[in-house]
Amino acid sequence: MGPAWVLPDPDPRMWGVRDILRTEAAAAGAAFLDPLGDGWFLGHPELIGQNGDHPNDAGHVLMAEKIAPVISQLLAGVQPPPPTTFVTQPKP
Numbered sequence: 001m002g003p004a005w006v007l008p009d010p011d012p013r014m015w016g017v018r019d020i021l022r023t024e025a026a027a028a029g030a031a032f033l034d035p036l037g038d039g040w041f042l043g044h045p046e047l048i049g050q051n052g053d054h055p056n057d058a059g060h061v062l063m064a065e066k067i068a069p070v071i072s073q074l075l076a077g078v079q080p081p082p083p084t085t086f087v088t089q090p091k092p
Contacts, residue, residue, distance in 0.1 A: 004035035006045050
């Protein structure tokens with residue numbers, strides 16, 4: 001699973017982190033979830049804890065709702081679909 005971001009302009013390093021994690025997941029034959037590209041937290045600061053970086057309880061519920069179906073599919077031997085949206089790092 002890649003990183004997530006709340007604001008419309010993620011730190012450019014996050015795109016690189018996401019790309020590395022996605023590449024390594026593919027090399028390992030693992031499913032990859034893309035919270036950054038799919039905008040799980042985009043525009044939802046209420047899902048982020050007081051430290052401004054990590055999900056709060058409601059944010060963890062959202063993550064569980066996104067992750068649990070993928071785990072269920074994998075346990076059933078079904079490869080989940082790729083992330084619903086593929087967003088790449090904006091060009092400067």
